Structures are given as C-alpha cells and as structure tokens.
Amino acid sequence: MTNIYNGKRVFITGHTGFKGGWLTLWLTELGAKVCGYSLEANTNPSMFKELNIGEKIEKSVIGDILDENLLNSTISEFQPDIVFHLAAQPLVRTSYKEPVLTYKTNVLGTLNVLIAANNCENTKAFVNITTDKCYENIEIQKGYTEDCPLGGYDMYSSSKACAEILSASFRNSYLKESGKMALATARAGNVIGGGDWAKDRLIPDCINAVNNNEAILIRNPNAIRPWQFVLEPLSGYLLLGEKLLTEGARFAEPFNFGPKENEALNVTEVAENICRIYEKGEIKTDKQIHPHEAQILTLNTDKAKKILGWTPTYTNLEAIEKTVVWYKNFYDKKCNMYDFTINQIREYGEKITWSKNYAIR
Numbered sequence: 001m002t003n004i005y006n007g008k009r010v011f012i013t014g015h016t017g018f019k020g021g022w023l024t025l026w027l028t029e030l031g032a033k034v035c036g037y038s039l040e041a042n043t044n045p046s047m048f049k050e051l052n053i054g055e056k057i058e059k060s061v062i063g064d065i066l067d068e069n070l071l072n073s074t075i076s077e078f079q080p081d082i083v084f085h086l087a088a089q090p091l092v093r094t095s096y097k098e099p100v101l102t103y104k105t106n107v108l109g110t111l112n113v114l115i116a117a118n119n120c121e122n123t124k125a126f127v128n129i130t131t132d133k134c135y136e137n138i139e140i141q142k143g144y145t146e147d148c149p150l151g152g153y154d155m156y157s158s159s160k161a162c163a164e165i166l167s168a169s170f171r172n173s174y175l176k177e178s179g180k181m182a183l184a185t186a187r188a189g190n191v192i193g194g195g196d197w198a199k200d201r202l203i204p205d206c207i208n209a210v211n212n213n214e215a216i217l218i219r220n221p222n223a224i225r226p227w228q229f230v231l232e233p234l235s236g237y238l239l240l241g242e243k244l245l246t247e248g249a250r251f252a253e254p255f256n257f258g259p260k261e262n263e264a265l266n267v268t269e270v271a272e273n274i275c276r277i278y279e280k281g282e283i284k285t286d287k288q289i290h291p292h293e294a295q296i297l298t299l300n301t302d303k304a305k306k307i308l309g310w311t312p313t314y315t316n317l318e319a320i321e322k323t324v325v326w327y328k329n330f331y332d333k334k335c336n337m338y339d340f341t342i343n344q345i346r347e348y349g350e351k352i353t354w355s356k357n358y359a360i361r
C-alpha cells in the first residue's frame with residue numbers, strides 16, 4: 001500500500017485549533033496539499049501561531065463557516081479531494097453560556113460545509129468530526145457503541161448529536177443515490193496533547209497551574225473519560241478518509257475512536273500523573289458548584305477495529321507523558337517546537353502496527 005494522501009488536495013476546517021493544527025501538520029508531512037479554513041486562533045499562546053502553521057500549507061484562509069459566500073468560493077476554488085471538518089465551538093462550559101453560537105457553529109456551520117463540499121465537483125470524501133459526547137449519557141461503565149441512542153445533557157453535546165443526525169440525513173437526502181461524495185462521522189474521546197490552551201480543559205488547566213506554581217483545581221475529581229493522545233483519533237480520521245477515498249459509500253457511517261479497553265482514567269489520576277511527570281504540582285478539589293458534566297463516559301471501539309482495522313497505539317500513561325513533555329519543552333524554550341511536534345508525529349507514525357502508510361519520512 002502507498003500513502004494515499006501524497007499529492008491529494010485536502011480541505012481542513014478548524015486548522016487554527018488544537019486537533020486541526022496537528023492534522024494539518026501530519027497531512028502536510030504526508031505530502032498533501034492542504035487548504036485550512038477557520039476563524040483566527042482564539043487562545044494565546046496558540047499552536048497555530050507558535051508553529052507558524054499558516055506558512056507551512058498551500059492555503060490558509062481565516063473565515064467563518066457561517067459565511068456561506070466565502071466558504072463556497074474557497075472550497076470551489078481549491079477543489080479538494082477530501083474534507084476533514086473539525087471547526088466547532090467545542091467546549092461544554094462555553095456552550096452553557098453561548099447556546100446560540102454553539103448551535104449555529106456546530107449545526108448550521110456543519111450544514112454549510114457539507115453543502116459547499118457536495119457542490120464541489122472533485123470532492124469525493126468527507127469526514128465529519130463530532131464527539132464521544134453525542135451519545136445519550138446514562139452513566140454506565142460499558143462503552144457506548146455506534147448504535148446507542150444519541151443525546152446530550154448540555155448544549156455542546158446535543159449540538160454534536162444534531163450534527164450526527166444532520167450527517168445521516170444529508171447522506172440519505174443527497175448522497176445515497178448520486179454516490180458523489182462518501183460522508184462518515186468520527187466520534188472520538190477526550191483528546192490530550194501539546195498545543196491545547198483552550199479554557200476549562202483538564203490538561204491546559206493543569207499545565208497553567210503547575211507553571212504558575214498554583215494548585216491544580218479539579219472540578220470533577222472522579223469523572224472518567226476516554227482520554228487519548230491527539231494523534232490516536234487523527235490516525236483514525238486518516239484511515240477513515242483513506243477508506244472513503246478508495247472504497248466510498250461502504251465506509252460512510254459513524255465510527256468511534258477511543259483508548260484501549262480498561263484504560264479510562266479519572267480526572268484525579270490524570271492530574272496526578274501530570275504532576276509526577278512534571279515533577280511538581282499540587283491538586284485541590286474545587287468545591288464550587290459547576291454546571292452539570294457527566295461522571296462516566298467510555299467508548300466501545302470494536303467497530304473501528306473490525307471494519308477499518310484501527311486500534312489505538314499508545315497507553316494512557318504514554319499519552320500523558322508525550323503531552324507533558326511537549327509543554328515542558330515549550331515553556332523551557334530549549335527547542336524548536338515545530339521540529340519537536342513533527343518528531344512526535346514521526347515517532348507515533350512509526351509505532352502504528354496496523355498501517356505503514358502514515359509514517360512520515
């Protein structure tokens with residue numbers, strides 16, 4: 001097998017964000033011609049600015065997915081072979097304060113990107129990135145499978161469940177008969193890795209506290225999440241995209257991507273490991289009352305294993321270690337973070353057992 005992305009035209013929404021930034025770099029290293037389309041990076045620092053990602057790719061457009069004219073003209077001009085849609089309002093706590101923005105971005109914005117891609121002559125494949133939070137959470141230990149009911153207590157989760165329903169409906173309404181574009185959705189777990197400075201996420205919160213010599217304040221100490229290193233779901237998206245490009249509608253379905261079985265850690269365990277690897281830090285429980293967040297969330301990834309042949313590569317502890325080392329290097333300012341990030345992608349690509357196609361040179 002060869003690396004299918006070499007020379008492919010790839011449109012990524014959300015390339016100024018955390019996951020989109022890593023995906024943009026990985027695809028560029030695989031030889032893809034990438035066009036990124038997103039709002040300005042909204043954290044300071046940001047992976048996009050620190051690693052100068054806009055300069056590394058074919059085209060970088062700062063634009064809103066709600067701006068139909070700019071979105072349509074950018075896609076139509078670029079003529080991508082495949083779209084990875086990651087742009088979103090991705091934060092649970094923000095969604096309580098900004099429900100309209102969350103729904104506009106995650107539902108209407110997604111519809112705009114789907115329509116623009118479907119109108120684009122050359123676009124054959126579309127990977128829509130939603131989340132593990134799209135399931136109706138009934139607080140069970142057993143991992144959710146792709147046929148479990150969709151739902152969502154908070155506005156973020158339910159907006160992503162809507163993006164799932166929208167994708168299924170778009171597929172039925174416009175793609176089934178035409179066979180023009182194969183559309184799949186990807187539901188990944190809680191992602192950790194360097195370059196994330198988003199508000200109210202565990203890793204950035206821990207790293208900021210440790211760096212400022214403050215106690216790490218934990219809101220939900222016993223909450224269990226399917227933590228995974230950022231490159232794990234991205235490897236799943238690449239594989240899913242490859243299957244859509246080569247075999248089309250057969251893979252146009254939802255897929256979960258999560259950590260190895262029995263690897264779900266609780267929030268305290270993650271924070272303790274961060275302090276251990278950073279060699280400093282103190283953990284305190286935040287006793288204030290906070291908006292509802294689920295206690296248990298785990299994913300069943302048997303479908304991705306059976307149908308795509310995907311399995312996770314790193315253990316949870318490896319994921320935490322790679323993450324902490326990234327931030328340590330960033331704050332110590334002792335190395336070039338672009339090179340360091342590419343090295344983490346190289347190291348991960350070489351460790352993947354189920355494909356040699358994503359190892360970069």
Ligand SMILES: NC(=O)c1ccc[n+]([C@@H]2O[C@H](COP(=O)([O-])OP(=O)(O)OC[C@H]3O[C@@H](n4cnc5c(N)ncnc54)[C@H](O)[C@@H]3O)[C@@H](O)[C@H]2O)c1
Nearest residue numbers: 014016017018019038039064065086087088090131190191
């Ligand atoms: N980080 C996680 O743990 C996690 C877990 C599951 C799913 N996801 C999903 O993965 C995707 C990427 O998440 P992330 O963690 O990288 O988030 P992020 O906040 O770092 O990035 C979000 C990106 O979306 C862009 N964006 C937001 N609104 C936009 C708009 N109206 N128009 C154009 N661009 C817009 C931002 O500019 C940014 O580039 C999201 O769809 C998110 O829901 C993330």
